[in-house]
Structures are given as structure tokens and as C-alpha cells.
Amino acid sequence: MFLSLSTDTLRPRDAYDFWRETVFYDFEADTPSPVQRDGFQARASALIAPRGDVYWYQSDPVSGRRRQNHCRREERGLVNLGLVLAGERCHEQDGDRALRSGPGELLFYDPAHPSRVAWGPHQGLHLSLDRDAVCQALGGDPPPPSELIQTLHHSPLFPFLHDQLRLLAHHGATLDIKHQSLILDQIIDLALATLNTIGRRPEKERPTLLFALARQLIHRHLGDPDLDASTLAQRLSCSRATLYRAFADQDLTVAGYLREVRLRRVWRLLRGAPAHQTIADIAARCGFVDSTSFSRLFRRRFGMRPRDLRQQHRLR
Structure with missing residues (x-):
């Protein structure tokens, strides 16, 4: 945009x-x-x-x-x-x-x-x-x-x-x-x-190559509603267990990270999207196809409804 x-x-x-x-x-x-x-x-x-x-x-x-x-x-x-x-x-x-x-x-x-x-x-x-x-x-x-x-x-x-x-x-x-x-x-x-x-973390504790590649795939294909651990593992030519361990090493889960990144992208887009773009369309662009489930997750994460955020920034 x-x-x-x-x-x-x-x-x-x-x-x-x-x-x-x-x-x-x-x-x-x-x-x-x-x-x-x-x-x-x-x-x-x-x-x-x-x-x-x-x-x-x-x-x-x-x-x-x-x-x-x-x-x-x-x-x-x-x-x-x-x-x-x-x-x-x-x-x-x-x-x-x-x-x-x-x-x-x-x-x-x-x-x-x-x-x-x-x-x-x-x-x-x-x-x-x-x-x-x-x-x-x-x-x-x-x-x-x-x-x-x-x-x-x-x-x-x-x-x-x-x-x-x-x-x-x-x-x-x-x-x-x-x-x-x-x-x-x-x-x-x-x-x-x-x-x-320039990071302060010892080399052995830095993100693994697999985690870095998985993260890159998630950000590039976030709008795909079918993106999940199985899809990522297939594209990375690894097992789901190996993928789960790579995320666990970062104190994360695949599903949790995917959900968080999707919600943050919706948050950012809602703050700047033109009025003719509906909340449902913006959510769908970020991989959320169920409006009810999306609204519940958004409110749980940010403490407000998606429409409240949009209205808040329209008033500025």
C-alpha cells in the first residue's frame, strides 16, 4: 500500500x-x-x-x-x-x-x-x-x-x-x-x-537457519489462509517435529507466532487503510477467513474491537 x-x-x-x-x-x-x-x-x-x-x-x-x-x-x-x-x-x-x-x-x-x-x-x-x-x-x-x-x-x-x-x-x-x-x-x-x-547473544543461541527461513516464509505468505505448520514444513523440506523444535528454541510455537504476526499486520493496516476497504477484506488479506473468530482474537490481543481501532484513527 x-x-x-x-x-x-x-x-x-x-x-x-x-x-x-x-x-x-x-x-x-x-x-x-x-x-x-x-x-x-x-x-x-x-x-x-x-x-x-x-x-x-x-x-x-x-x-x-x-x-x-x-x-x-x-x-x-x-x-x-x-x-x-x-x-x-x-x-x-x-x-x-x-x-x-x-x-x-x-x-x-x-x-x-x-x-x-x-x-x-x-x-x-x-x-x-x-x-x-x-x-x-x-x-x-x-x-x-x-x-x-x-x-x-x-x-x-x-x-x-x-x-x-x-x-x-x-x-x-x-x-x-x-x-x-x-x-x-x-x-x-x-x-x-x-x-x-552486533547482537549480544552468543552464536550458539542465535536463531537457527530453519527458524529464520520459516519466519521469512510466514511473512511472505501470510495472506494464505492454508498456511500452517504442515505447509511450512513441506516448503522447508523438514518434518513438523523439526520445525516445532526450531520454534521452541525461540520460546515460540508455530501457530502462536503465525497468529501474532497476522494480528499485528491487521492492526497496522487498519490504522492506514482507506475507508472503502472493509475490516473483513483487510483481515482476509492477512489470512483470517472467519470474521467471528478474527474479531475475538483481535479483541483478546489488543483489548478493543477492530472497528474501535479504525474509528480511533479516523478521528485524528
């Missing part, structure tokens, strides 16, 4: 509030200056894909604080890794030192922690990655941004990741959605592999 937003068609005095409420909503934006109030301009594009999202953006100065009450449960599912293309970004996560990032430098943002961010006039790109996948690659929760970015520079895969992000930033918008999705999937694999090289 490809989305675009811009302040171009808005009255100048409405632009900053629109951007604050629509794009910067997870921060408490600072009071706008007279210049921001009378002439703020910004635009952004996003590709929403099964395993992660990518965002391109260009904006006048904007700043704000993410407080503890902003660190809602639903925001803990994603972390952002990206690149400053132009301008400067200042970011300070609570408990970490302040970071200033200029053109060509990495940015990392973990919504699970309060922080403050201040962008000057800027352009940027970032990936939104599944938090569980990032934690799996690192062998634990992400370290503070200053530590993670510094350590990433020592990874043998860092130059490749940096170049791929730069290429995506400069040429990604010119591709059709099919090729964008293909490139994004490969960059997500590269980002997770790069994080894995």
Missing part, C-alpha cells in the same frame, strides 16, 4: 496543525513559531508492506517531546532505522546522550521510550521494522540510540546497508509499487542481518 501526504493544498495557517496531528501525532509538538504558523510546508510518502514500512519525507522545522503517556502499547511493535538526507536532526532518548545527525548519517528511534526530537529544515528516510524481529536479531532489547548507531558502524555489513538506504532514498520513489516492495523486503533482510552482527 502506497500513501502520500502534503500540506501543499492547505491554507498556510492550517499546515502546521495538520502535520502535527496527522504525521507528528505521537509527539507533543512544540508551540509553532510565527514563521511555522504562517508558512509551514511538508510532504511525505510511505510504502506499507507486510514485514515493515518505509517513509520518505521533506519538512520545514518541527520539534516536540514524546512523553511516557505517548508510549502506548500499540507503538511498541515498531522501531525506526533510517538516514538523514538533508538538514539536521537532534534526538535525545531519556537516559541517553543527545545525538545530532546530519546528511548521510543514521537515525534510530525506539517509540517504547520517552524522547525529544528537533528537526531543522530536512529530508529523511526511515524503515519501520518489527520490534520482535529487531530484538531477535540483537538478542535482546535495542540499546540506547547512541550506542546502537556507534556499534553499527563497526558491522561488516554497515557499508552495504548504508548504500542501500541511500539508493532507496534517491531512486525508490521512481519505482512502481511491485519493485518498491521487492527492494524493501531485501533491505529489511539486510537491516536485520546487520543488527544480528
Whole structure:
């Protein structure tokens, strides 16, 4: 799914509030200056894909604080890794030192922690990655941004990741959605592999190749309602018992992981899907064919009905 937003068609005095409420909503934006109030301009594009999202953006100065009450449960599912293309970004996560990032430098943002961010006039790109996948690659929760970015520079895969992000930033918008999705999937694999090289977990405890391949198959074929342990084992040329052990080594079950990933994808799609797409259609795209069962699972997992989530984001 490809989305675009811009302040171009808005009255100048409405632009900053629109951007604050629509794009910067997870921060408490600072009071706008007279210049921001009378002439703020910004635009952004996003590709929403099964395993992660990518965002391109260009904006006048904007700043704000993410407080503890902003660190809602639903925001803990994603972390952002990206690149400053132009301008400067200042970011300070609570408990970490302040970071200033200029053109060509990495940015990392973990919504699970309060922080403050201040962008000057800027352009940027970032990936939104599944938090569980990032934690799996690192062998634990992400370290503070200053530590993670510094350590990433020592990874043998860092130059490749940096170049791929730069290429995506400069040429990604010119591709059709099919090729964008293909490139994004490969960059997500590269980002997770790069994080894995700096992970804190001993080699013998890292995910097995079988688990990694099974996880990749699940994300790529999540919309198939017949996807289950038997199908995965057949495609991976292993027994179901072997597959079960690979997931058990990660303290997971095949069915539980499949259900969780499906529910999270529905959650993300519901937050950005156009009004004409029904909840049943979105659920079916994620492999849920029984609406009653899906609604029950969704409410049990997130504490609200799917339609409540959609209504909540329409009101923003």
C-alpha cells in the first residue's frame, strides 16, 4: 500500500496543525513559531508492506517531546532505522546522550521510550521494522540510540546497508509499487542481518537457519489462509517435529507466532487503510477467513474491537 501526504493544498495557517496531528501525532509538538504558523510546508510518502514500512519525507522545522503517556502499547511493535538526507536532526532518548545527525548519517528511534526530537529544515528516510524481529536479531532489547548507531558502524555489513538506504532514498520513489516492495523486503533482510552482527547473544543461541527461513516464509505468505505448520514444513523440506523444535528454541510455537504476526499486520493496516476497504477484506488479506473468530482474537490481543481501532484513527 502506497500513501502520500502534503500540506501543499492547505491554507498556510492550517499546515502546521495538520502535520502535527496527522504525521507528528505521537509527539507533543512544540508551540509553532510565527514563521511555522504562517508558512509551514511538508510532504511525505510511505510504502506499507507486510514485514515493515518505509517513509520518505521533506519538512520545514518541527520539534516536540514524546512523553511516557505517548508510549502506548500499540507503538511498541515498531522501531525506526533510517538516514538523514538533508538538514539536521537532534534526538535525545531519556537516559541517553543527545545525538545530532546530519546528511548521510543514521537515525534510530525506539517509540517504547520517552524522547525529544528537533528537526531543522530536512529530508529523511526511515524503515519501520518489527520490534520482535529487531530484538531477535540483537538478542535482546535495542540499546540506547547512541550506542546502537556507534556499534553499527563497526558491522561488516554497515557499508552495504548504508548504500542501500541511500539508493532507496534517491531512486525508490521512481519505482512502481511491485519493485518498491521487492527492494524493501531485501533491505529489511539486510537491516536485520546487520543488527544480528552486533547482537549480544552468543552464536550458539542465535536463531537457527530453519527458524529464520520459516519466519521469512510466514511473512511472505501470510495472506494464505492454508498456511500452517504442515505447509511450512513441506516448503522447508523438514518434518513438523523439526520445525516445532526450531520454534521452541525461540520460546515460540508455530501457530502462536503465525497468529501474532497476522494480528499485528491487521492492526497496522487498519490504522492506514482507506475507508472503502472493509475490516473483513483487510483481515482476509492477512489470512483470517472467519470474521467471528478474527474479531475475538483481535479483541483478546489488543483489548478493543477492530472497528474501535479504525474509528480511533479516523478521528485524528
